Amino acid sequence: MKSKYKTMRDFIDIEGMNVFESAEYFQNFITQFEDKKLYPYGFVSDSAIGKNMTVVDFYSKSVTQTISFVTNNYLGMTQNQEVQNAAKKAIDSFGTGTCAAPPIGGYMESHKILEEKLAKLHDKEKAILFASGYTANIGVFQNLFNKLDLVLVDMFVHASIYDGLKNNTNIKIYKHNDMSYLELVLQREYKKHRNMAIVIDGVFSQDGDLANLPDICMLAKKYQAMVCVDDAHGVGVFGQNGKGTLDHFGVADKVDLVTGTFSKSMGTTGGYVAGSEKLIEYMRHYSRSNTFSASLSPASVAAASKAIDVFTANPQYINKLWENTHYLKKRLIDCGFDIGISESPITPLMIRNDEKTLFIARKLLERGIYVVPAIYPAVKLNDSRFRVNVTAQHEIEDLDFFCKTLLNLDNEYNLKLRK
Ligand SMILES: Cc1ncc(COP(=O)(O)O)c(C=O)c1O
Numbered sequence: 001m002k003s004k005y006k007t008m009r010d011f012i013d014i015e016g017m018n019v020f021e022s023a024e025y026f027q028n029f030i031t032q033f034e035d036k037k038l039y040p041y042g043f044v045s046d047s048a049i050g051k052n053m054t055v056v057d058f059y060s061k062s063v064t065q066t067i068s069f070v071t072n073n074y075l076g077m078t079q080n081q082e083v084q085n086a087a088k089k090a091i092d093s094f095g096t097g098t099c100a101a102p103p104i105g106g107y108m109e110s111h112k113i114l115e116e117k118l119a120k121l122h123d124k125e126k127a128i129l130f131a132s133g134y135t136a137n138i139g140v141f142q143n144l145f146n147k148l149d150l151v152l153v154d155m156f157v158h159a160s161i162y163d164g165l166k167n168n169t170n171i172k173i174y175k176h177n178d179m180s181y182l183e184l185v186l187q188r189e190y191k192k193h194r195n196m197a198i199v200i201d202g203v204f205s206q207d208g209d210l211a212n213l214p215d216i217c218m219l220a221k222k223y224q225a226m227v228c229v230d231d232a233h234g235v236g237v238f239g240q241n242g243k244g245t246l247d248h249f250g251v252a253d254k255v256d257l258v259t260g261t262f263s264k265s266m267g268t269t270g271g272y273v274a275g276s277e278k279l280i281e282y283m284r285h286y287s288r289s290n291t292f293s294a295s296l297s298p299a300s301v302a303a304a305s306k307a308i309d310v311f312t313a314n315p316q317y318i319n320k321l322w323e324n325t326h327y328l329k330k331r332l333i334d335c336g337f338d339i340g341i342s343e344s345p346i347t348p349l350m351i352r353n354d355e356k357t358l359f360i361a362r363k364l365l366e367r368g369i370y371v372v373p374a375i376y377p378a379v380k381l382n383d384s385r386f387r388v389n390v391t392a393q394h395e396i397e398d399l400d401f402f403c404k405t406l407l408n409l410d411n412e413y414n415l416k417l418r419k
Contacts, residue, residue: 007354007376038358040373043365050079051393055370066370067398069388074345075236075317076393077267077307087268090302098295102129102284106295114305118260118272121235121243121308123252126280127272129301131293133232133261134160136271139287140228140259141199145169148194152185154211156204158230165199176204179215186223196225197256202245203233206379206387208342210238210245217254228257236265237321237344241312265311268303270296320392321345328390328399335403336418340385348374349386349406351417357384360409360417367405 011026033039042058053068077083090110100106111129118127130136141164145151150170153161154177165171170193174181182198189196198220200211211229220227231244239247242265246252257279262270273283284290311317325345332339338350349371351357357373364371375384388402410417 007381009377033358036359036362038355038362040358040361040375043370048079049073050076051391051398053370055365057365064365064368064370066365066368067394067401068370069386069390069402070370070372071391072233072264072346072389073267073393074265074321074389074391075242075267075307075311076391077265077303077310079393080267080307080310082310083267083303083306086302086306087299090298094298096299097297100294101290101292102295103291108295108298108301110298110301110305111295114301115272117305117308119274121312122231122246122258122260122274123243124258124274125277127274128280128283128287128290129296130271130273130287130290131296132269133230133259133263133271134163135289135293136259136261136273137161137230138164139283139289140257140273141165142168142289143283143287145195145197150189150193150196152182152196152198152225154200154204156206157199157201158205158232161199161201161230177209177212179212179219182216183219183223186219186225190223196223197228198225199228200230201233202229202231202258203237203344203346205233205346206374206385207340207348208233208344208346208387209340210248210343213245213249213251213255217251221254226256227254228259229255230259232259232261232264233344233346235260236307236311236318241315242318262300262304262307266304266307268300268307270300270304317392321390324392324394324396324399325390327396328388328394328402331399331403335407337406338417338419345390347388347390349388351384351386352382354384356415357386359413360406360415361386363409363413364405367409369402369405371402 011029037059039058044056045053046056047054049071051068053066055064055066098106115127130139137160146168151165152172155173156176172185198216203210217227234245236242238245246255257273257275259273262268340348340350342348354375361373371386371388374387
């Protein structure tokens with residue numbers, strides 16, 4: 001793949017090109033993959049989302065049955081019978097959508113009940129729903145903070161946090177989990193702003209490691225900063241009964257706002273923010289991505305609500321997730337693969353070469369394994385990897401099959417993946 005176009009970044013803000021010209025020029029990015037058929041983004045899933053997925057090839061349109069590691073369906077709730085039944089019942093009773101924003105008829109009893117359940121899950125007074133985890137973060141960061149504030153952001157937080165903060169606020173991005181630097185900035189900026197806030201992911205979505213929440217909360221208290229945690233990958237995975245990373249670290253009472261999504265452990269779509277009663281009521285009026293967007297469909301609300309009931313009452317789902325996670329990590333390490341610094345079911349298989357990563361993705365798919373490559377700009381340059389997502393649905397044979405196929409590829413193509 002020898003090309004002057006290296007990454008998607010090469011196609012942003014090209015001087016002298018209007019939108020149409022830029023779009024036309026961008027075709028070069030897609031066509032550069034043609035020779036080796038390595039374009040990674042165009043596959044279509046033609047089955048339910050679970051550990052077995054049917055994938056339609058972007059180039060040949062051929063259909064492959066795969067063992068999938070691409071989704072964050074950690075507990076398999078997309079295919080849980082109780083969750084599916086709850087969603088079906090909600091459609092029968094309340095129809096397929098609300099077709100209205102929350103303040104103008106779109107707020108149903110089921111939304112209210114789910115908000116209460118989420119507040120309880122996070123040991124907070126109140127919660128508010130959003131159409132997705134992405135828009136929940138937009139709703140917090142676009143509307144609560146502005147130029148009078150300083151928001152300190154770990155460099156590896158999710159894109160939705162950056163997008164929420166874009167252009168509107170003073171932000172200081174600090175090196176990943178670097179507590180000394182964070183303290184330095186807090187000290188320097190102390191009392192110079194209306195608010196200071198520290199924003200982190202509970203579980204970082206590319207490396208799978210955790211935020212140092214105890215130290216962050218301690219520093220926040222010392223320098224009077226708010227703490228906001230996006231716990232998208234923590235809920236249903238960490239803490240007692242899946243309460244998330246705040247519970248795991250025992251810091252729920254020290255975190256001001258926690259944001260989350262239903263698109264991972266809860267097996268559907270939607271997002272939320274939990275916090276104090278006053279903050280949440282304030283957001284109900286001033287978070288534009290809540291106020292001006294149609295509320296969640298009855299089926300999504302019912303599915304998320306039932307998923308929480310299921311995983312909090314039945315520890316076997318979370319136990320199986322962790323059993324699989326430990327098994328896969330140990331096998332990959334024993335084989336000599338580099339799996340980075342993950343502490344969660346997100347298992348990065350480090351390749352550190354974009355073309356090699358895309359090649360392996362292709363070969364794995366041909367052999368019935370679906371795993372998505374993460375290349376720049378999703379990760380830092382030369383930090384490409386596979387984000388192997390283990391779920392409770394996988395069986396030990398699936399994990400063995402993955403490791404064996406990887407070993408075979410490494411040997412056959414002399415990929416030098418092992419240390
Ligand atoms: C850390 C984090 N926050 C937010 C989101 C967005 O969630 P949603 O898919 O509900 O928009 C994601 C999804 O990938 C995520 O990983």
